[in-house]
Amino acid sequence: MSRQKVNNMEEFAKVSGISRPTLSKFFNDPQSVRTSTRSKIEFALEEYEYRPNIFAINHNRKSTKTIGIVVPYLADPFFAEIVRKIERHCIEAGFWPIVFSAHGEQQLENDALATLQSLRPAGALIAPLGKRSDLDCVKRFTEEVQTVVFDSNVDVGEAFVGSDNIHNVGLIVDYLCETGDAPCFFEMPPVNPNANKRREAYVTAMERLGHAPKVVQVKGTGWNFEKIGLEEGTRLISSGSLPSETILCSNDRLAVGLIAAAYQQGLRVGNGNNCALRIAGHDDHPWSQFTCPPLTTVSQNYEAITERSVGMLFELIDGGGSRQERPEVLFEGKLVLRASA
Secondary structure, eight states: OOOOOOOSHHHHHHHHTOOHHHHHHHHHOGGGSOHHHHHHHHHHHHHHTOOOOHHHHHHTOSSOSEEEEEESOTTSHHHHHHHHHHHHHHHHTTOEEEEEEOTTOHHHHHHHHHHHHHTOOSEEEEOOOSTTSOHHHHHHHHHHSOEEEESSOOSOSSEEEEEOHHHHHHHHHHHHHHHSSOOEEEEOSOSSHHHHHHHHHHHHHHHHTTOOOOEEEOOOOSSOHHHHHHHHHHHHHHTTOOSOSEEEESSHHHHHHHHHHHHHTTOOBSSSTTOOBEEEOSBOOTTGGGSSSOOBEEBOOHHHHHHHHHHHHHHHHHHTSOOSSOOEEEEOOOEEOOTTO
């Protein structure tokens, strides 16, 4: 005999023998019903393969269990890893995370925020595009939805959690200067506040050590960092225009492209007399350990950033209001030594 199809909560209440109010209570908070009732509901969910319409449930709640997550570019494994960790923290706390990617475009970021707001989330964790953001739009969203900002410190939301760029860049500049030529700084036109802060931190660290800063800003826009690193690195290497044999890249993805450019130009990257260049980056990107040679970098503390971001958002949700001050929590990274420098 074919299994009876269940289309809605009313039908599920009838076949499961559980009252509609009790089911609503369960879907709002499974721990709020008795253990025996919870077991009966869970068995019926499997038996009839019923999944409630989470959007309809949220629409009827004063406070939903949805957490919105908005990132600039989900195809970047850095953001994919951050989102993965945020999702786990939300799920373990009994919330339902919904993820949006802006794909590097202002209009898509605006659309994501508008769609998310229509779902009446309990709160949101967002990493704005930064320079490309419609800041008025982002600000309006954060005035309506309790929001913690991470990674890209745009002055919106109730709090910011990210990396201490000043400490991190100073750490790797110190190391590179101690072990070889003082580095030049390889960057593209900044796409978010982190890029500006890293350049400023590089200049400060070099001047502190008595070296003249050498910033090399290459052409390129968008989020194709590896392609930009490859094409512009090839141009600079082939024309002999790099001002130092040690290059600190603004992020690991640019460094991945630059390492490929060096290989294609027949230059060996790493330490030693037979190496022509030393290349380092920033982020400890998930791919950085698999480049050839593996990339020396300075890490971001993924776990601490995600755990604190989610924790601060839950504090806002539980408190039911906004903060009087907007705290900024910065986590220091660690030097990750590999063969490229």
